[in-house]
Amino acid sequence: MPTGRRVQSGTLLAADGETLLVDCGSGVLDALARTSVGYEGVDTVLLTHHHLDHVSDLDVLMKARWLAGETDLTIAGPPGTAAFVEDLLAVHDYMQDRLELTLLDIERPTLSLSGFDVEWLETRHSMQCFAYRLTPSAGGPTVALSGDSEAFPELVAFADGAAVLVHDCSFPDDVDVSNHPTPASLGEALAAADADIGRVYLTHLYPHTEGRHEAMLESLGEQYDGDVRFAEDGLTITVTDVAD
Numbered sequence: 001m002p003t004g005r006r007v008q009s010g011t012l013l014a015a016d017g018e019t020l021l022v023d024c025g026s027g028v029l030d031a032l033a034r035t036s037v038g039y040e041g042v043d044t045v046l047l048t049h050h051h052l053d054h055v056s057d058l059d060v061l062m063k064a065r066w067l068a069g070e071t072d073l074t075i076a077g078p079p080g081t082a083a084f085v086e087d088l089l090a091v092h093d094y095m096q097d098r099l100e101l102t103l104l105d106i107e108r109p110t111l112s113l114s115g116f117d118v119e120w121l122e123t124r125h126s127m128q129c130f131a132y133r134l135t136p137s138a139g140g141p142t143v144a145l146s147g148d149s150e151a152f153p154e155l156v157a158f159a160d161g162a163a164v165l166v167h168d169c170s171f172p173d174d175v176d177v178s179n180h181p182t183p184a185s186l187g188e189a190l191a192a193a194d195a196d197i198g199r200v201y202l203t204h205l206y207p208h209t210e211g212r213h214e215a216m217l218e219s220l221g222e223q224y225d226g227d228v229r230f231a232e233d234g235l236t237i238t239v240t241d242v243a244d
Contacts, residue, residue, distance in 0.1 A: 001053075003207055006233050007031050008053040011145060011166060011203075012042070015136035018115025021045045022132065022145055023054040029061055031233065040068045044114035047077030048147030049129035050084050059088045059095070066098040076104035076113060078128045106130065112137055121158045123149030126179045131155055133162065141198075141239045148204060151181035156193035163239050166231065169202035172212050173219055180204070183216040187223035198241075203231040 002008060007027025012035065013020045021032075021042045032039045039061055048054060058075070065073060075085050082103035089095050104111075111118050119133040125148045135142040144159035146167040159165040170180035181189070190200065202216070209216060213230050220228055 001207055002026060003210070006205070008056065009048075009204060010057075012037060013116065013134060013143060015140055016115055016138045018136075019044070020114040020116050020134065022134075023048055024057045024061055025053045026056045029057045029064060032061075034234070039064050040070055043070070043072060044074040045076070046113060046118065046132065047075065047081055048123075048132070048145070049078060049125065049127055050080065051127065051148065054148075055084075058085070059092065062089075062099055062101075063095060066095070070099070072100040072102070074102040074104065074113065076106055076111075078130050079105045079107060080128075081105050119158075121155060123147050123155060124152060124179070125149050131158060133158065141241045143239060144197075148180065150179060151186040151189035153189050153193040156189050156195050156197070159197055160193075160195040161197075163198040163241055164201060164237070165197050165199070166201045166203050168204040169209075169216070169220075170204050170206050171208050172216055175208055183219040184223070187220035190220075190224040190226065197226060199227040199229065201229055201231040205230070 008025025009023040010025055010028030011022040019037050019041055024045055029039055062073060082105050085103050106120060115137050116134045117137050120130040123129045123131050129147045131147045133142055133144045141163035142161060144162040144165045146155060148168050149155060168180055169183060169186055171177045171182055173182045173184045217228060
């Protein structure tokens with residue numbers, strides 16, 4: 001939920017001169033414009049799923065790239081992504097054929113996108129949603145993103161060896177919620193999985209979490225003693241190998 005200080009879901013990865021945008025929710029286009037990459041530098045978008053808070057700037061991104069003189073865009077995601085984008089464009093006749101689009105429904109276990117090797121795992125959410133492991137094709141540390149999901153040990157194990165795991169933690173413990181984790185349920189899953197993870201960033205934060213970050217970290221830390229931090233809009237980190 002936009003708050004005036006936070007926008008919706010979008011994570012930009014860069015390695016070896018290549019960039020990959022994971023999700024493109026409301027406000028992400030404006031946030032991209034404040035980076036050195038800009039929306040002009042994003043030619044590949046990887047969607048975790050098709051809920052509005054992960055895709056609502058997607059057609060805006062297509063128009064912005066066209067107006068900026070860019071000619072192409074690749075959009076990949078769970079099965080149905082190609083039809084979803086085609087349906088978006090069908091609403092806006094003037095956007096037809098403005099860009100050379102490559103639309104990919106992810107079905108095979110691995111693929112390469114924009115300089116990254118991509119692996120996926122289906123999560124536990126209210127619609128089909130994928131978590132991703134993203135490793136630079138030229139070599140380098142792995143970043144894992146949970147997408148939207150309840151916490152479960154198999155998802156944490158999927159991130160084994162990742163230098164960074166970006167994980168949904170939408171609500172504090174006193175909110176009765178499904179399809180998303182709370183700190184207690186995420187801490188339980190992190191502790192139960194046999195996984196070596198460098199650092200965990202908590203994201204997909206609803207306004208319910210504002211002013212409660214310290215208590216949420218304490219709750220999670222009752223079961224998991226690893227390095228856990230809250231993600232912030234505009235946060236930029238340099239990722240090194242998990243052993244570092």
